[in-house]
Amino acid sequence: MYIADTTTLIEPFGIDLDLERGIMQNPGHHLKRHASDMRGYYKDEEALEKLIQEHHDPLHYEVFETPVPKEDGHLMYCISTLQPGLVGNECFMTKGHYHARVNTGEIYLCLRGVGYMVMKREDGECRYEKMVRGNMVYVPPYWAHRSVNTGTQEPLISFCVYPADCGYNYGDIEKEGFPKRIFNENGAIKIL
């Protein structure tokens, strides 16, 4: 049996997740993005400023994870919760990112809510997949990805797994932008 001497040995462990509320007990890391962290991402910048002012910079999305060694062979995981809401008439969304090690994929299992995973490749190709409880989305290597909550009441909750050494690259997609945005126009979801 082949034993690589570069992989950090760790003990097995268990983590308690609240699958209905999107909470990890005793997380190693708890990322919170508020509306003010989303400046530059929505089409209607004025509406975002109004949201920040009138609702005291509300929580936009949060991600719980408990790190393992950032090495090939290990796997990272998180549970994420994206609030429902609109900026103007654009649905709440995450910033989105490429992986720094760009040839790595990611798996999203939707546990609650309704929305889309929007994905973009460096050459400009764009795809989206429906997210709803029980739907799993495969984000292949090389695709930037962002989730969008198209519901009006419920949070969009997902369980995600990715190679522990994948890293994040927010900068490139922030500059490029995703070719598609998702709007709620008087109750009709439009991908434009």
Place this chain on the structure above:
Amino acid sequence: MYIADTTTLIEPFGIDLDLERGIMQNPGHHLKRHASDMRGYYKDEEALEKLIQEHHDPLHYEVFETPVPKEDGHLMYCISTLQPGLVGNECFMTKGHYHARVNTGEIYLCLRGVGYMVMKREDGECRYEKMVRGNMVYVPPYWAHRSVNTGTQEPLISFCVYPADCGYNYGDIEKEGFPKRIFNENGAIKIL
């Protein structure tokens, strides 16, 4: 941005899972293990033969997966359902395996039922982690792993993710065996 020329490019896709019944719609691969496939694994071989005869070789567990390229950077996933029951007084379990690329981990998210993940390292170390809805178990690189259903009514349903190039090694753990077995002795769960 670094583009490896060895990673197979595939399109994003979505998969529908029934999280309550442990079913994948239109799976690429559907593995079924019946009681007769488990010969040699349980302590009470006579009780297993009786189960096979009297219950017409019942389904023991099943695994649905839809393959992606078996390469570093891609991730495989499955939903698995382990039936409840006893062989003598030993709880129903999976065969268990190491990964062929042994320095790769695996993530199990328990969606329904109750049981344990039993894990063993080549040096004989053994650990177990509780599985119950919302519990996630991290199986680190180098650990063989087997799930055990300690419930009497409900299937044990898990969603699993692992590196797509990890492969399976059933042979070594079949020879070695796991140091711990789990029994239901008149309603009391015992790990012996």
